[in-house]
Amino acid sequence: MEDSPFAPPPTDARDPSEGQPNNAPGNLPEYSVSEISQALKRTVESTFDRVRVRGEISRPTRAASGHVYLTLKDDKSVLDGICWRGQAQRLSIQPEEGMEVICVGKLTTYPGRSKYQIVIESMELAGEGALLKLLEERKRRLAAEGLFDDARKRPLPYLPKVIGVVTSPTGAVIRDILHRLVDRYPVHVLVWPVLVQGEAAKDQVSAAIRGFNALGNDGPVPRPDLLIVARGGGSLEDLWTFNEEEVARAAAESEIPLISAVGHETDTTLIDFVSDRRAPTPTAAAEIAVPVRADLIARVMENETRLFHAVTRRLGEAGTHLTGLARGLGDPRQLIESRAQAVDYAWSAIGGAIDRRVERLGLHLTGMAGRLVSPAQQIERFGDRVKSATERLGIAGQTRLRRAEEHLAHLGTRLSPLRIDRAITDGAREADRLGHALDASATRRIDDLTARLSALDRVLESNSFERTLERGFVLVRDADGTPITQAANAVAGQTVGLRFQDGERAAVIDGEGSGGKPKAKPKPKEKPKAKPATGQESLF
Amino acid sequence: MSDNDGGKNGGNDIESLGFEAALQELEGIVERLEQGQGSLDDAIAAYERGAALKQHCQKKLDEARMKVERIRVPEAGAPSETEAFDT
Numbered sequence: 001m002e003d004s005p006f007a008p009p010p011t012d013a014r015d016p017s018e019g020q021p022n023n024a025p026g027n028l029p030e031y032s033v034s035e036i037s038q039a040l041k042r043t044v045e046s047t048f049d050r051v052r053v054r055g056e057i058s059r060p061t062r063a064a065s066g067h068v069y070l071t072l073k074d075d076k077s078v079l080d081g082i083c084w085r086g087q088a089q090r091l092s093i094q095p096e097e098g099m100e101v102i103c104v105g106k107l108t109t110y111p112g113r114s115k116y117q118i119v120i121e122s123m124e125l126a127g128e129g130a131l132l133k134l135l136e137e138r139k140r141r142l143a144a145e146g147l148f149d150d151a152r153k154r155p156l157p158y159l160p161k162v163i164g165v166v167t168s169p170t171g172a173v174i175r176d177i178l179h180r181l182v183d184r185y186p187v188h189v190l191v192w193p194v195l196v197q198g199e200a201a202k203d204q205v206s207a208a209i210r211g212f213n214a215l216g217n218d219g220p221v222p223r224p225d226l227l228i229v230a231r232g233g234g235s236l237e238d239l240w241t242f243n244e245e246e247v248a249r250a251a252a253e254s255e256i257p258l259i260s261a262v263g264h265e266t267d268t269t270l271i272d273f274v275s276d277r278r279a280p281t282p283t284a285a286a287e288i289a290v291p292v293r294a295d296l297i298a299r300v301m302e303n304e305t306r307l308f309h310a311v312t313r314r315l316g317e318a319g320t321h322l323t324g325l326a327r328g329l330g331d332p333r334q335l336i337e338s339r340a341q342a343v344d345y346a347w348s349a350i351g352g353a354i355d356r357r358v359e360r361l362g363l364h365l366t367g368m369a370g371r372l373v374s375p376a377q378q379i380e381r382f383g384d385r386v387k388s389a390t391e392r393l394g395i396a397g398q399t400r401l402r403r404a405e406e407h408l409a410h411l412g413t414r415l416s417p418l419r420i421d422r423a424i425t426d427g428a429r430e431a432d433r434l435g436h437a438l439d440a441s442a443t444r445r446i447d448d449l450t451a452r453l454s455a456l457d458r459v460l461e462s463n464s465f466e467r468t469l470e471r472g473f474v475l476v477r478d479a480d481g482t483p484i485t486q487a488a489n490a491v492a493g494q495t496v497g498l499r500f501q502d503g504e505r506a507a508v509i510d511g512e513g514s515g516g517k518p519k520a521k522p523k524p525k526e527k528p529k530a531k532p533a534t535g536q537e538s539l540f
Numbered sequence: 541m542s543d544n545d546g547g548k549n550g551g552n553d554i555e556s557l558g559f560e561a562a563l564q565e566l567e568g569i570v571e572r573l574e575q576g577q578g579s580l581d582d583a584i585a586a587y588e589r590g591a592a593l594k595q596h597c598q599k600k601l602d603e604a605r606m607k608v609e610r611i612r613v614p615e616a617g618a619p620s621e622t623e624a625f626d627t
Contacts, residue, residue: 221611
């Protein structure tokens, strides 16, 4: 140091009690302000080279230079603190007013202001409550940025080819993961060894996540298609790396789907909110990462079997259907044969028909030829016909004559005199009989008529007008003898005949009108007529 | 998932199909075949494709080998080598 010339005095000053009583005023070395300040600085810095100080942050300020100034205090004292820019950027927590922290650093003095302060190298939250408070604040901020959104979560590959694991290379976690992967589905695993606890952990974990994402598809190291960030269980402080904002951001930025598996089921760290899938344990992460290969083999085999059966059945059905259709279709040979047979039949029928036709035509021709008589023959035939006609003419005449004769003879036989005689005899007898009958009947009839006539005559006799005349009545007749029964018919001067019982007398009609009365005189004469005519009046 | 949409026509695309996509397509084919839909020609074509998909799935499953490597972390830049990982 440049203040070497002042080295001795501090040595002395270290033990002031030695000479204080003795070397009182005169022996006391004299320090300049700077000397004493420097001496103090050396003493403070060497004595408090590295200390942990717990206190509450008060008035934290970040200067334009990037250094952070703050005051640590408790109920009685205050201690100024400074965090140089480089350290301030690497602080795991950002100092906030009222935050209870434990700072690690060294004490130093600031001679220019007669001050001492702590140069903070690291800072951590004091107490779980404070840590949780900080975590909540971070969560709120990241959530507000949308880093927890479900829409950000990418689906995991069904069957990852390469899995990148970010974890400690030693310890149970990586072993658990590898064992479970082997059990389920052997796969290519790349382990990126990191510290999972302590100051350097957050940088290493973040770098590992980013490093895996930086791998190219064709590089010497294969790029994983799935990441697992894992750590075993521990206290909140132990797991704090995974609550670091830097780690959470790296996980959120990862293009490769990422499974977080930090601590045990009940532990939830910040990275769990931004990862694509949170596994409750590292072992569970392996289960989420890969399916069970045996199951897949079984599934593939089952599908193969079903595929085979389905197509076999389909073919069988098609075959059956085809057979059915073929049955309906009939044997083609049979079809051809039957057709051939039909052709044969038709052919033979045509042949026969032709033959028959030819034959018939031949016959017809022959017939025609036969009928085609020569003129000589025709003449001869005409001659024959003439002859035959002549003959038949003769024969016909004879036949007819004979028939007439025969008919005549027959009629002759029927014309018998015997028959006629008998008819005459019968007729005579009948006439005789009828004559007798007629006689008898006529006689009887005449007798009857005679009898009736006489009877009538008697009646007539009894009723004759002449008998009336006997009783005094006169019949008046005109010149012609016609009875005059009406007075009107008797004209005056007319000559009439009057018949009496015993003879006639002529008379002349006297008058016309008056004559009536005298004429009426005879009427009373009728009275006597009526008396004797009892029983005979009905005749009039 | 990324090589999921290999397409469903032709046979050469199967090689590029991911396991899950191949298995899903195989299951779809099996289901359709079992329902007896489509023409016989389609059924036979589907069977052929199904058989190829099965082959592909089988191959993928057979390829599964456990290989664990540890990244050698360089001071700067991307890791360029790995070493065997002993647990």
